[in-house]
Amino acid sequence: MPEDIDRVEELIDRERMKEKDSDLLKIIDGVFDKSTLMALYDLVNHGVFEVLQGVISTGKEAHVFRALDKNGDYLAVKIFRTATTDFRDSIWKYIDGDPRFTNIRKNKWYLMKLWAKKEYKNLRRAYDSGIRVPEPIRVSGNVLVMEFIGDNGNPAPLMKDSPPEDPEETFHLLIRYLRKLYWDAELVHGDISEYNVMMWDNPVLIDFSQGVLKRHPASAPLLRRDIQNLVRYFSKLGVETGDPMDIFSDIVEEGD
Numbered sequence: 001m002p003e004d005i006d007r008v009e010e011l012i013d014r015e016r017m018k019e020k021d022s023d024l025l026k027i028i029d030g031v032f033d034k035s036t037l038m039a040l041y042d043l044v045n046h047g048v049f050e051v052l053q054g055v056i057s058t059g060k061e062a063h064v065f066r067a068l069d070k071n072g073d074y075l076a077v078k079i080f081r082t083a084t085t086d087f088r089d090s091i092w093k094y095i096d097g098d099p100r101f102t103n104i105r106k107n108k109w110y111l112m113k114l115w116a117k118k119e120y121k122n123l124r125r126a127y128d129s130g131i132r133v134p135e136p137i138r139v140s141g142n143v144l145v146m147e148f149i150g151d152n153g154n155p156a157p158l159m160k161d162s163p164p165e166d167p168e169e170t171f172h173l174l175i176r177y178l179r180k181l182y183w184d185a186e187l188v189h190g191d192i193s194e195y196n197v198m199m200w201d202n203p204v205l206i207d208f209s210q211g212v213l214k215r216h217p218a219s220a221p222l223l224r225r226d227i228q229n230l231v232r233y234f235s236k237l238g239v240e241t242g243d244p245m246d247i248f249s250d251i252v253e254e255g256d
C-alpha cells in the first residue's frame with residue numbers, strides 16, 4: 001500500500017515543522033515506520049485529525065505531537081515507539097496479570113499497540129469518572145489521539161516547571177483524584193509525579209499507559225509509590241502532608 005504511505009507523508013506539514021524545529025524531521029524519520037504510518041493514515045481517514053504539526057515531547061517510550069483537526073482545533077497525538085528490550089521488560093510486569101489482557105504474545109509491535117490501547121482505556125475510565133485527564137479521542141495501532149491540554153498549540157506546563165500557587169490545596173485535590181481514580185475508575189495511575197501532572201484550569205493527570213486496575217496484584221505498591229511521590233514533592237513546598245501510610249489507608253478504605 002505505498003500510495004497510502006505517500007498520502008500520510010503529505011499530511012505532515014514539513015514546511016511548518018522545519019520552521020519550528022530543525023531536528024523534527026530526523027525524529028519523524030525515526031518514529032514513523034511503516035506500521036505507524038498506516039496507523040496515522042487510518043486516523044486521518046477517519047477524520048480524527050488532518051495534519052501533524054510539530055513535536056511536543058520526545059520521550060524514551062513515546063513521542064507526543066500536536067495535530068490540527070479540520071476545525072483548526074489542536075489535538076495531542078502520542079506515538080508509542082518500537083520497544084527496546086529494556087522497555088519490553090519494564091512494561092511486562094504491568095500487563096502480565098492484568099485480567100483485561102490475556103493471551104499476550106511477547107511480540108514488539110503487538111505490545112506497542114497494546115500499550116497505546118491500555119492508555120486509551122485507562123484515560124477513558126478516568127475521564128468517565130470525572131477526573132481531570134485529557135479526553136481520549138481514538139486509538140489506532142500504536143497511536144493515541146487525545147484532547148490537547150494547553151492553549152493555541154502551546155502545551156500547559158508540567159507541575160515540575162510550574163509549582164502550584166496554593167500547594168496545600170493542590171496536594172489535597174490530587175489526593176482526592178487518586179481516591180476517585182481508585183473507587184470510581186477502579187484504577188491506580190502508577191506513575192504519578194510532578195512530571196505527569198499538567199497545570200491548567202485544574203491540575204490534569206497525564207501518562208496513563210502504566211495504570212493498572214485496582215484488582216491488579218501490583219496496584220497497592222504502585223498506589224503507595226504514587227502517594228510517596230506526591231508527599232515528597234509537596235513536603236518540599238512546605239505542605240504538612242501527613243504520613244503516606246495514613247493517606248494510603250484513607251484512600252483504600254471504603255466510604256467517603
Ligand SMILES: Nc1ncnc2c1ncn2[C@@H]1O[C@H](COP(=O)(O)OP(=O)(O)O)[C@@H](O)[C@H]1O
Pocket residue numbers: 056057058059060061062063064076078134146147148149150155156158195196206207208
Ligand atoms: N494531552 C496533552 N496535551 C498537551 N501536551 C501533552 C498531552 N499529553 C502529553 N503532553 C506533553 O507530552 C509530554 C509527554 O507525555 P507523557 O504522556 O507524559 O509521555 P512520556 O511517556 O513520554 O512521559 C508531557 O510531559 C506533556 O508535556
Ligand SMILES: [Mg+2]
Pocket residue numbers: 195196207
Ligand atoms: Mg510522562
